[in-house]
Amino acid sequence: MIEVKNLRKTFPHKDTQNKKAEKVAVENLSLTIGTGEIFGLLGPNGAGKTTTIRMLTMLSRPTSGEILYDGKHIGNADDARQIKQMIGVVPQNLNFDQDLTVGENLELHARLYHMNREEREARIAELLEYVELQNVINDGVRQLSGGMKRRLLIARALIHRPEILFLDEPTVALDPQVRWRIWELVRRLAKDGATVLITTHYIEEAEELCDRVAIMNKGKLIDVDTPQNFINRFGRFVAEWRDDVHRDFRFFNTREEARQFIGTIDAASSIRKSNLEDVFIELTGRKEGL
Numbered sequence: 069m070i071e072v073k074n075l076r077k078t079f080p081h082k083d084t085q086n087k088k089a090e091k092v093a094v095e096n097l098s099l100t101i102g103t104g105e106i107f108g109l110l111g112p113n114g115a116g117k118t119t120t121i122r123m124l125t126m127l128s129r130p131t132s133g134e135i136l137y138d139g140k141h142i143g144n145a146d147d148a149r150q151i152k153q154m155i156g157v158v159p160q161n162l163n164f165d166q167d168l169t170v171g172e173n174l175e176l177h178a179r180l181y182h183m184n185r186e187e188r189e190a191r192i193a194e195l196l197e198y199v200e201l202q203n204v205i206n207d208g209v210r211q212l213s214g215g216m217k218r219r220l221l222i223a224r225a226l227i228h229r230p231e232i233l234f235l236d237e238p239t240v241a242l243d244p245q246v247r248w249r250i251w252e253l254v255r256r257l258a259k260d261g262a263t264v265l266i267t268t269h270y271i272e273e274a275e276e277l278c279d280r281v282a283i284m285n286k287g288k289l290i291d292v293d294t295p296q297n298f299i300n301r302f303g304r305f306v307a308e309w310r311d312d313v314h315r316d317f318r319f320f321n322t323r324e325e326a327r328q329f330i331g332t333i334d335a336a337s338s339i340r341k342s343n344l345e346d347v348f349i350e351l352t353g354r355k356e357g358l
């Protein structure tokens with residue numbers, strides 16, 4: 069279990085008068101993530117997702133607040149060593165050694181975990197099979213497609229058999245087919261017992277993949293729930309309408325209520341089932357013309 073209590077992160081910054089000020093990236097964030105969950109952090113650009121992941125994975129020190137893994141405290145040096153063994157990180161940027169092959173990149177990473185040669189060879193073969201890259205073990209990473217690179221990053225993060233995997237925007241800039249393949253892999257990881265924490269600004273990704281989703285905006289946690297509960301809470305149907313400039317919508321519990329509402333407005337309109345994107349817009353604020 070991961071417990072996050074009143075987490076806060078500020079960065080030094082200069083205000084418009086060029087005076088020293090503080091930029092609050094994450095404020096008063098409290099969360100509990102259960103073992104075996106696929107948990108999503110969803111939010112628009114600048115919401116604080118990456119900053120949160122960086123604190124959870126010990127790449128950045130919180131300004132205040134606590135992070136506990138199964139009761140172990142990241143601020144305690146002995147605990148931190150154990151936590152590092154528990155977690156694997158798939159970063160947003162593809163930070164491979166571009167001059168090495170697929171196999172060599174994994175080999176380098178395995179050495180960091182002090183695995184002996186026999187262990188390294190067996191684990192690399194096992195992981196390449198798991199992510200279906202066994203045929204490119206001797207190819208340079210430059211030769212891989214975007215989706216293959218992402219799968220290699222996942223394999224690399226799994227080398228030391230972590231119980232918890234962090235994925236920061238794992239399908240950014242990937243084609244829909246490739247995205248599906250990454251989702252399959254993440255689902256398989258969770259089925260095999262891993263806890264997965266994923267940041268995304270793709271709402272569909274959170275809806276498809278995550279058991280629970282935390283919606284963040286401007287550094288703050290807005291709400292946490294399962295995608296289905298979010299939809300049920302706001303209303304299973306949406307009446308949507310538009311005039312020349314604006315598009316807007318409203319939630320309803322039944323199609324009939326939505327139909328009655330639409331009868332009262334004078335604009336092009338339609339009724340459809342609601343989705344997490346509607347909830348997200350409702351919670352993070354509507355923009356002019358949506």
Ligand SMILES: Nc1ncnc2c1ncn2[C@@H]1O[C@H](COP(=O)(O)OP(=O)(O)OP(=O)(O)O)[C@@H](O)[C@H]1O
Pocket residue numbers: 079080091092093111112113114115116117118119120269
């Ligand atoms: N090292 C830093 N120095 C100053 N400000 C920072 C730093 N890192 C993040 N921020 C600021 O903190 C806020 C949250 O950024 P963060 O990258 O965590 O958001 P995000 O939700 O991951 O967004 P994105 O999807 O754009 O990556 C932003 O306003 C950002 O400018």
